[in-house]
Amino acid sequence: MADPPQVDGRRRDAIRSHLEAIAPYYTTEWDPTTPGPGTTLAALFSEMAEDVIERLDRVPEKHQRAFFDTLGFDRKPPHPATVPISFSVDGGAPRNVVVDGGTRAAAPAATGRPEQTFTVPGEQRFEATPASLQAVYGVDPTVDRVCNHWNPDLNSGLAAGGDQQLFVDENEQRHVLYIGDVDQLTVEQPDKEGELATIRVRLQTDADQDLIESLYWQYHGEASVGSETVEQWHYPTAISSVADDATANEVVFDLAFEGTLTKTAVDGIESLWIRALVPSVHGRGDLTGITIGREVGIGPGLNWSLSDASDGDTDGVDGSDGETPTSKTMSPDRLLYDDIPLPFDESDAGNTDEIEDEGTYYPLGTEPQRQSTFYVAASEAFSKAETELTLTFEELTLPDAPPENNGGPPGSTVVNKHESAGDWVRTEMEPQLSWEYWNGDGWSRIATLTDETDDLTGAGQKVGFRVPDDLAKTTVAGHENHWIRCRLVGGSYGTWVSEETNGTFQTHHVVFPPQFDYLKIEYGKLEADQEENGETEENDDEGGDESSALPSSPATQVRTENHLSVSENLAETGTGEVRPFRPLPDPGQALYFGFDGPLHDGPLTLFVDISDQSFPPDFFPRIRWEYCANPGGDEWVEIDVRDGTANLTERGIVRLVLPGESVLHKRFGTERHWVRARVQDDQFETSRPKLQFYHLEYLAPEYAALQPDSYEKLYHEGYVTAQPDHYQPGRVTLQPENYQFDYQLGRVTLQQGDYQEEATLDTDLFTDGGCESVEPCGRTLPTEPPSGEPSQEPPVLTDISPNTAWASNVRLLERTTLGSSDGEPAQSFATVERPVLDETVWVDELRALSEGERASLRAADSPAVEAETAADGSLEAFWVAWTAVPDFLDSGPDERHYTIDRTAGTVTFGDGTRGQIPPRGTDNVEIQYRTGGGPAGNVAAGAVAELVDSIQFVDGVTNPAPGTGGAAAESSESVVSRAPERLRDRDRAVAAVDYERIATDNARELARARCIPEMNLAGDHEPGWVTLLIVPDAQRPKPTPSTGLKAHVESEVEQRAPATLVAADRLVVRGPSYVGASVDTTLVAERAGSVATLEETAASAVAAFLHPLTGGEEGEGWAFGDLPAMSDLYAVLEGVDGVDYVADLSMTFASNEGTATVREGEESPTVSADALVHSDGHDVTVRLGATNPGSREAEQ
Structure with a gap:
């Protein structure tokens, strides 16, 4: 409406000029140009007349305002800001703490804002629980997904201030079978080059062998990863089925591995472990339905040959003529004579001073005496309880021992020390050995032992026994291992020699120490004729059972992991078969909240901050809130609830009243008091995740050149689409299995057996190292509305805070x-x-x-x-x-x-x-x-820090989200401007300006509103739709309307918009599609000074210029659909004090659909009518001129 007309409009100068002009016609004797009383009187008159005329000129405005006042147009009062306030309760509080209505909390004064006091209204009275929220998990049984939304260790977790989309973030669900045993999994790598140790696994199951082998098997240990040795979970090199060793309802296979198994803890149990994981790419329904026996047989398998595997032999076991050996041979880990190391590798022979001949082993030293001890360590062989074992002493002899005396008594020998001597002297030599093992408390004699060596005198080469079941680790000479020992407890390996010289007899003691060239250890199924050639010592029983096969005993630890929880040891509990891989028990999607203390009574409150999102009008995910009252029976009881989140679709506070007390129980691997929100009706849509690429350098050459720039849109949890680090061509089937790739025109196919998954790739995510970058065609920057099209995708949570109530600055x-x-x-x-x-x-x-x-x-x-x-x-x-x-x-x-x-x-x-x-x-x-009320209540998150009204057991307060909705009282000028528009449109929304007027009139916290007819939810042109863009009055770089503000504006517009013009479901109220503008520039300073200060000043000037509400040349902000030009930025930067000129400048515009970079001489791209520019990050570099820092010409 035009300004009211002026009745007169003159001011004092005009009045005096007019007075002086007419004075000669009325007072000829007075000269108005001559100073005197007359001129003074004229000045006074002009001033008084001006005052009268000003009042007269305001008469139309006065009547206008009176008219508007008569019609009821009053100034609108300030609007209070609303802020969620969370109360922190001492964990030691004995009960819930009542927070009454009227409780006040304050935000201390800050720059440009006075102290603000917020009051909890009476209807918000609640009970604050001393239990704190410690866990939030989302589960979706339709896709077998468990998401940890709270984890403070994750930068994206809610506890760390990150955003989490329910049910679709990183899947932490794993179905794992853990098998642990310190003894049976102690397996050493073979000495022979080109062979690998294996672990044999026996599962009692009716499932097919192929189904079991589709599991991803891993072992924990040390193995080479690239050029480093890494201790972690590793994939085995190969899996070989052993069908000929399997009985009915049994699956047997060997896991060939590189490196060494090392101990790790699973659910607090330290042991050697292997595990089987259900792959994400597999049909989990098949594997989650299998059953296995509680006893899982494990033990060492037969060595796996790399050469045989390269030739196509997938078994790769050692042996010959196609026969499968039933025993395993290895070298000892360590040999000691007393505490002196003995070399047991020819390359190490001669390192021990006590051994004179290289390659010769003296187990009891060169001069054996009583209590001389020979120690043998073999962690693999000696750890297999009740296994038949043989020690073979190659080339065992007594050096320089004389032949037996012809005609002498049994057990005696005749020694001729000097061949020239003519007389021999008979002596006795009967050594007695004791073979012993460590039983955990002391050294004990091996009960059953067959000694063919006749106490190492060289009669035979083998010593056999059954490994005692209580043979334990011990430390000998500082080396911890599984040890046995052999002690000289009687007799000797020496004799007295008498010789006659010139009629005089001299007696000498000559020692014949046992020696051997090599010691090997064999265990498993031994030869049947061993007993025939053996001799049982006095400490023997009846020898061993040579018919036993390669050792395989039930694992001492069998545990399963499902839903982040590890089971108890199945090997010790219960009988019968079990399902190792269990599906989620929930009937539908559910959100679990874990507290560290009991929950009871109420109302308890839970603030849920949800990002803006549009849902279809007919979508109704009815949420049922429950708490667990009987963990043993998995009994959940419904909670009386007032849900202010509209079923987890908008920001709000949930008020819970529990009929009983929650019970502590374990879920997701953690003991907590659990409350859950279960989706009962419409489920949120969680589409299958997309493909993600790992380790592209391991793919075929045509893929190796592709380097990922971003994984944001290529995520498929569990789909490992490249070989693991230990992959080498020519080996047998790997874990994870090989996948087939077909990269054509942006389509990738992942295939495993009958399972196939396809995904269309965004070509912007990959660059070919051999191609130069190409500028995109056209200069249009696409944008997408911030809320997108209505969908049933799960909401994005930004915060969850218990013990929270709404409060206002009133x-x-x-x-x-x-x-x-x-x-x-x-x-x-x-x-x-x-x-x-x-x-x-x-x-x-x-x-x-x-x-x-x-x-x-x-x-x-x-x-x-x-x-x-x-x-x-x-x-x-x-x-x-x-x-x-x-x-x-x-x-x-x-x-x-x-x-x-x-x-x-x-x-x-x-x-x-x-x-x-x-x-x-x-x-x-x-x-x-x-x-x-007022805009000062729009405080930032965390600004509320003081509790005005003290409450017992309450330690502090804060606001997890910023205050919103505060607006100042309406000015009189605003009323005068608003009233005519209201009279024109009769408070009905017909034209676009009517929508904008209704929005700004009814939500004074708005700085701007823009109505775009025929724009739908997706931002596309479609008749019948109306999109109303609103921007709140805020100094944030990107002012975004809150959910409550949008709902308020939408409600006000719907009441005034005729349904014949636009249907309620075709009215969109949202924020703009923001386009970030980032500047990269190099400036030349005109004088020496602080470069850092000038860079900061220039960046601040650019940020202020690009602010959507207060930027631009006139400081009135940027229009919707307009982007700044390069010339605008040149003017801003060269206007900064201290800048001589701009040496280089580029500007990048980024939307949620892409980016576009503009350089000198180029025009800014066009954007949609709903786009609004905002300041993004800026890179400003300042340098001095080459010769004269203040001269552009000097540098040129």
Whole structure:
């Protein structure tokens, strides 16, 4: 509307000029140009006339305002800001802490903002629990997914301040079978080059061998990864089935591995472990349905040959003529004579001073004596309890021993020390050995032992025994291992030699120590003729059972992991078969909240902050809130709830009242008190995840050149689409299995057996190292609305905070006297405080109402009434709540109505014709209201830090989300501007400007509104749709409307938009599609100074220029659909004090659909009409000129 017309418009100079011009015609004797009393009088007159004319000129405006005032256009009061406030309760509190309505918390004063006090309204009263939230898990049984949404160790977890999309973030679900045993999994790598050790696994199951082999098997140990040795879980090099060793309902296979198994802890149990994992690419339904026996046989397998595998022999076991050997041979880990190391490899021979001949081993030293001890360590062989074992001493002899005496008594020998001597002397040599093992407490003799060596005297080469079941590790000479030992406990390996020299006999003691060339250890199924050639010592029983096969014993630890929980040891509990891989028990999607203390009573509150998202109008994911009352029976009890999140689709507070107390129990591997929100009706859509590429350098050459720039859109959890690090061509089937790739025109196919998955790749995500970058065609930058098209995708959570209530920057004024009615028409009363918000006006009508009328009012739902009685029971007052109306035009004489100017704090009653007059009385008009509000309440997250009203056991307060909705009182100029538009459109939304006016009028926290007809939810052109873009008044780089603000604006517009023009489901209220502008520039300083300061100043100037609301040349912000030009940035940067000129400049625009870079001489891209620019990160570099820092010409 145009400004009111001016009645006169002149000012003092014009008035005086006019006076001086007409003076000669009226006062010829006065010269107005000559100083004197006349000129002074003329100046005074001009000034006074100017004042009168100014008032006269304002008469139209005065009448205009009076007109608008008569029509009921009042200034709107400040709007309070709303903020969620979380109360931190001492974990040692013995009970829930009641937070009453009226509780106040404050945000200390900050730059540009005074201290703000926030008050919890009465209806927000709740109980704060001392239990703290420690875990949040989302489960989706349809895709077998478990998501840890809380994990503080993840930068993206809610506990770390990250965003989490329910049910679709990283899947932590694993189905794992753990098999552990320290003894049976102690397997050493063979000495022979080109061979690998194996572990044989025996599973009792009806499942097919192929199904079992589709599992991903791993072992924990040390193995080479690239050029380093890494201790972690590794894939075995090969898996070989051993069908000929399997019985009915049994699957047997060998895992060939590189490296060494090392101990690790699984669920706190330290052992040697292997494990089987269900692959994500497999049909999990098949594997989650199998059963296995609780006893899992494990032990060493037969060595696996790399050469045989290269030739196509997938068994790769050692042996010959196609026969499968049933025993395993190896070298000892260590040999000791007493505490002296003995070489057991020829390359190490000679390192021991006590051994004179290389390649010769003296087990008891060169001069054996009583208690001389020979130690043998073999961690693999000696750890296999009840296994038949043989020690073979190659070339065992007694050096220089004489032949047996012809004719001498048994057991005696005749030694001829000097061949020239003519006499021999008979002596005895009967050594006695004790073979012993460590049983955990001490050394014990091996009960069953067959000694062919006749106490190492060389009669045979083998010593055999059954490994005792209590043979334990011990430390000998500082080396921990499984040890056995052989002690000389009687006799000797020496003899006395007498010789005659010149008729004199001399006696010498000569020692013949046992020696051998090599010691090998063999265990498993031994040769049947071993017993025939053996000899049992006195400490033997009857020898061993040579028919036993390669050792395979039930594992001591068998555990399963499902849903992040590891089971108890199945090898020790229960009988019968078990399902190692169990599907999720939930009937549908569910969100679990884990607390570290019991939950009871209530209402307990949970603030859920959800990002903006659009859902289809018919989508209704009804949420049932439950707590676990009986973990043993998995019994969940429904909770009485008031859900302010509209079933987890918008930000709000959930209020929970528990009928009982929660029970501590284990779920997802953690003991907590669990509450869950279960989706009952419409499920959120969690589409199959997309493909992700790992280790592209291991693919075929045509793929190796492709390097991923981003994995953001290529994520398929569990689909490992490249070989593991230990992959080498020519080996047998690997884990994970090989996949087939077909990269053509952006399509990749992942295939495993009958399973196939396809994904279309965004070509922007990959660059070919052999190609130069190509500029995109055209200069259009696509954008997508921030909320996107309506979909059933799960919401994105930004925060979950228990013990939270809404609060506003207002304070409650208790009910107080407003005045006394004198019975006159149009009475007005003024409040003590202003503005007036959420008021209730009460009038005492005791003397004006009959008993029957009072009874009728009590029985009616409205208005509210309150009766006050004296001590004797008599009625003292009868208060009736009156109703506020915008005006009295539609009010009848008997209607209890009043009008209120909330900004001025004035309450006005009717005149008896239009609106009832309050009955006469003393102090019979009262009011209760709130006051405060304003934009200062829009505090940042975390600004609230002080509790004004102390509450026992409450340690502190904070606001997990920023305050929103605060707006200042409307100015008179705004009323004058608003009223004509309101009169023009009659408060109906017909034209685009009507939508914009209704939005800004009813939500004064808005800085801007833009209506775009025929734009649908997806941002595309479609008749019948209306999109209303709103931007809140905020100094944030990217002001975004809150969910509550959008809902409020949408509600106000829907009430005023004719359904014949736009349907309610085709009205879109949202924020703009922001386009970030980042500047990369090099500036030349005109003088020496702080480069860092100038860089910061220039970056701040660019950021201020690009602010969507206060940027631009005029400081009025940027229009929708416009992007800044390069010339604008040159002007801003060269206008910074200290900048000589801009040496280089480029600007990159980034939307949620792509990027576009603009350089000198290029135009900015075009964007959609709903786009709005905002400042993004900037890279500013300042350098000095080459010769004269202040001269552009010097550098040129």
